Amino acid sequence: MASQHAVLIIFLFFLVCSCQSLDDRLTSLRPLYPADKLISDDGGMFALGFFNLTTNSTPSLYLGIWYNNIPERTYVWVANRDSPITTPSAKLALTNTSDLVLSDSEGRIVWATDNNVSGISTGGSGVLRSTGSFELELQLPNGTGVVVWKSLDHPTDTILPTFRLWTNYKAHTAMRVVAWKGPRDPSAGDFSLSGDPTSWGLQIIIWRGTRRTWRSGVWNGAGASAITRFIYSQIVDDGEVIYAAYNAAGGPTTHWKLDYTGNVRLRVWNVESSSWTVLFEGPGNGGCLHYGACGPFGYCDATGREGGVQECKCLDGFEPEDGFFRDFSRGCRRKQALACGGAGAGAGGGRSHYFLTLPGMKVPDKFLYVRNRSFEECAAECDRNCSCTAYAYANLSTIVTMSASSDMSRCLLWMGELLDTGKDGDLGENLYLRLAAGSPGNNKKKIGMAMEIVLPTTACLLMLTCIYLATICKSRGTRRNKEAHERSVHDFWDQNLELSCISFEDLTSATNGFHEANMLGKGGFGKVYKVGILKDGKEVAVKRLTNGSEQGKEQLRNEVVLIASLQHKNLVRLLGCCLHEDEKLLIYEYLPNKSLDKFLFGMFYHTF
Structure with a gap:
């Protein structure tokens, strides 16, 4: 038994300290063993090889990619995250069927690619790119090379530059980034991140199982809220699949990582401090940024987030359901109920409702996406439907690439409760909220309109008054100075002098x-x-x-x-x-x- 432990210790030492570089390419004649690693062709930014995270006598070998030139070992991809190899050795090889196959020392396959192009290639290789993507490249009979599989299409917990997060809103499927189970356990954890198939892929969701724990907010023409402001340089919609390409402006040592605690972080390597600097984190460990934290018709005011201030508030025209807003989950209720009467007709032929503009808002979840509408048509769509409680409109032409025949309008309608609303300041957009004509919000609107007229008029009058008073004071001052001067001259000269x-x-x-x-x-x-x-x-x-x-x-x-x-x-x-x-x-x-x-x-x- 002691001899077995000694052999294991020697093996682990050999694994950690005696890795040999096979440059950036793996071929059918040169497989990868635990003592080897591939180095990307950009000066060694990334490495691919085997690693072990256990401290006990039983090894758990994983095949993964990490930053090779950063002293803090940071993994960005794991092939066999749910199937660790427990035998003393392992091998990654390119088979005759043009697939990458990972097997243990007893020949059991624990992971493999499936490229569905077997039989048409004349050879191939596994290549570690400078982007951190491990790719299977095959040589076709005509001599050209084609990539048939890449690790970036099968992410674990990290989003690297050039990564594409796609959502098929017609098939209701989406690519998912899944967090580790623990700090030293790369197996699939409880939290995942993806586009939302139920909302046409217009927002990002963090899930805990099937439950939403955080929502980025909906893409808009002004730049989407929170995560989407940093992560995307290009959004493409082909009529069936919408995908967002991760912005690589921060360089290769910048990435998004979904932590095992359910937080997504934008991180960049700080050379001076030799550590990762967090540029963005959401939803965080406190505050009200978690999904639905403020309940129906409540919103999370995150405009003071940099100062650590986040609080639940009620939308205008609403009040806390419990009267004190101590139970955020209960949300808010209307101060005055809506009276539906046709096209908004109220008592005496007047309007029974109006729409209050709420600027800088993270619009609510659970919306209806209506295409091919102008702003006026979008407003009319909600106005004539008694069940419509709010609407929002945006032009996506500044951020989304579509075919020439595609419509770039984005009309969102909400029926019933408004959930997971927030105020993001310059990252948000206008939300048009339906309120009863006699509600306090309407009075607030009238007061606001009156103030828009009164304040400029008052300011102009004050300015004219100040100019008038300044002119009078100057005139009087000049006259007084002249009189004082005359008195001074009179007092100065001898009265007997005839000068x-x-x-x-x-x-x-x-x-x-x-x-x-x-x-x-x-x-x-x-x-x-x-x-x-x-x-x-x-x-x-x-x-x-x-x-x-x-x-x-x-x-x-x-x-x-x-x-x-x-x-x-x-x-x-x-x-x-x-x-x-x-x-x-x-x-x-x-x-x-x-x-x-x-x-x-x-x-x-x-x-x-």
């Missing part, structure tokens, strides 16, 4: 904006300009003190008083002044014969 106060505007105009062409000279305290003719006909010179001059108001006043009190034939006479904000200007009589220095020194130069 004229000339406005700054007149001086600016007379000097052409104090242009350099009018400048007579400059000194340490400022510049002197020749002023043409003022209003009184005088020709004067203006001394404009610089703003940076150290000559303050008091010094200026003293200078003015001194000059004004002096009367001499060799001194220019001070005629007036101007104070304007920071401007200080003195007005003198104009001397046409230039300054005294030029007269004296000019005479001196001519003498010698």
Whole structure:
């Protein structure tokens, strides 16, 4: 017994540590054994070989595919997930019938492909592609190769780039991705993911057996909610089968995995942290994203999901069935019952109902899909049917590829209860809900319509009022500043001085904006300009003190008083002044014969 255990330990050690690479191809002359593995032809992103997950003395060999260049062993496909090999050895071989066959050391077949093309090929091989797909490629008599089987068409729990999730809505069948039973048990578990055959493949469902546990929401022209926003780059409907191709933009180390707990995760390998980063997870372990968590006519508000806030609420016009919304499964009831009367006629000939627009909604489950309808026709279809409680409309031309003759409209009608509704914000669409004409929701709608008129009108009036008040305040401020300036000038100058106060505007105009062409000279305290003719006909010179001059108001006043009190034939006479904000200007009589220095020194130069 001890010797048998020793042989087993040696075998397992040999299996884990002594694998030999057979590049990317398996042929009829070169089968695959536990000590071998195939490596994809893209630099070794993926590997195919045997692995064992048990820790006891009895081996359980599986044939699978995993990421070869990632340190954390992550399996993406298992061939014999429900039939582990318990013998010491195994073999994967390409038979004479052009099938891949997995057998144990005693010759028992535990897994095989069935390509239904035996007898027409001249040979073949099993190839591990760079996409992570293991494919059976046969050579036809004409020399061309054709792929007759691929692992991507038979997934286990992982969706890789280029994978196609198809639904045959006419045959009511769909491809399923099935989770592992446990973290170290790859056999088929309780949870599976697929398109919904009963809804024409327009949404994705996570199942627990035959019971729905999560629903993605219905595809719409704006981009479908939750899972479908990330997973699909192309949706194709050929009139019988609709399939979605997984978007490979995230690279080969990005995938969707259905966990054994029933959560689907979008994961990408983070090189820096050397671990998988989860970009999306649903439905999660808490909150109200699970299927039907808020009951009929209730909805899960997931707009605050990033902040961890999810709560059940009632649709507009409804209230909690239990009065407090403590029992979510009971859902909500109408605040006012619908009264069906023909085409919506109510008492007094008025409408007995109306449709309230609910934006950004994950539309309910269990709908009737009506094709070849315009939006108006879709609305009329629900309006004239008393049993229709809501409708939604979308154009699928932006996301679905169909034949040229196919209609791209998508009219959805709901009869009776609305179940598994949610609010997804920018991922949702408009849901048109039927309510009684006198229901609170109608009042809310009327109030909303009134607010749409009142608010813009009020805003315009407030804006005009603010402009008017600002104009008045500015005008008053200007007048007050002028009066204050006049008082300042009046208080500043000595009342006994016979000086004229000339406005700054007149001086600016007379000097052409104090242009350099009018400048007579400059000194340490400022510049002197020749002023043409003022209003009184005088020709004067203006001394404009610089703003940076150290000559303050008091010094200026003293200078003015001194000059004004002096009367001499060799001194220019001070005629007036101007104070304007920071401007200080003195007005003198104009001397046409230039300054005294030029007269004296000019005479001196001519003498010698």
